[in-house]
Amino acid sequence: xxxxxxxxxxxxxxxxxxxxxxxxxAESLLRRMFPQALYVRSAGxxxxxxxxxxVAVMAELGQDISGHKPTTFEELEDxxxxxxxxxxxxxxxxHHKALELTRTLAADVEYWxxxxxxxxxxxxxxxxAAYREVCDQLSMRIRRRFAKTxxxxx
Numbered sequence: 001x002x003x004x005x006x007x008x009x010x011x012x013x014x015x016x017x018x019x020x021x022x023x024x025x026a027e028s029l030l031r032r033m034f035p036q037a038l039y040v041r042s043a044g045x046x047x048x049x050x051x052x053x054x055v056a057v058m059a060e061l062g063q064d065i066s067g068h069k070p071t072t073f074e075e076l077e078d079x080x081x082x083x084x085x086x087x088x089x090x091x092x093x094x095h096h097k098a099l100e101l102t103r104t105l106a107a108d109v110e111y112w113x114x115x116x117x118x119x120x121x122x123x124x125x126x127x128x129a130a131y132r133e134v135c136d137q138l139s140m141r142i143r144r145r146f147a148k149t150x151x152x153x154x
Contacts, residue, residue, distance in 0.1 A: 011083065013076075014087075016089070045097045
């Protein structure tokens with residue numbers, strides 16, 4: 001579904017493979033931009049460990065994700081149900097999982113292919129640059145997609 005024709009959701013789930021880098025970053029970015037307007041969560045197909053580079057990049061923006069606990073789709077469903085208007089998938093694996101789930105859920109699914117920064121090689125600064133780039137891309141996509149949701153802050 002094209003972003004321009006999509007309805008404005010009340011609740012958004014970001015999903016990727018492990019819920020350790022991209023989806024927690026996106027969750028934090030969207031929550032910061034629209035603190036009152038949306039319910040936002042993130043989940044992964046499998047459970048990972050929160051990535052310290054993701055924590056460091058978000059801290060540069062004044063956003064603390066250090067308390068994020070990676071969650072799977074199944075855990076989220078058990079804890080609170082999967083009552084989301086929109087699922088934004090950031091990896092092919094998560095996209096397939098979301099499409100599978102929406103056979104029984106009334107949620108829109110959007111695929112935002114997003115590079116996995118954990119594959120970056122080099123020294124600490126080169127790795128941080130890869131994470132910053134992913135963060136910047138997510139931030140731009142979020143601003144574009146949710147521009148009409150309400151006044152963005154931050």
